[in-house]
Amino acid sequence: MTEDLFSHKLNKKEELFNFIRDKGVVLTHEVIEWGTKNQSNRAERNARQLAIDGKIRRVSEERMKLIYPYTVKEEAWEII
Secondary structure (H helix, E strand, O other): OOOOOOOOOOOHHHHHHHHHHHHOEEEHHHHHHHHHHOOOOOHHHHHHHHHHOOOEEEOOHHHHHHHOOOOOOOOEEEEO
16 A cells, blocks of 8 residues: 655644634634544644734734624634
């Protein structure tokens, strides 16, 4: 049986990072919804781990007011 050495299957944390990168700014409920659709029960935990790794960060209050002029009671994530 031959195996393709160049194919790299992404883990759920890498897939979540790609999702956030593609969307730009993602609200917490969108991270949880992504996890539900992609069979990952730790999507929010992976987002926090990506923040610790320095790949993403929480959106500041001032930037949240610019992006979402209406009141949003949850936090958002963005790529650094």
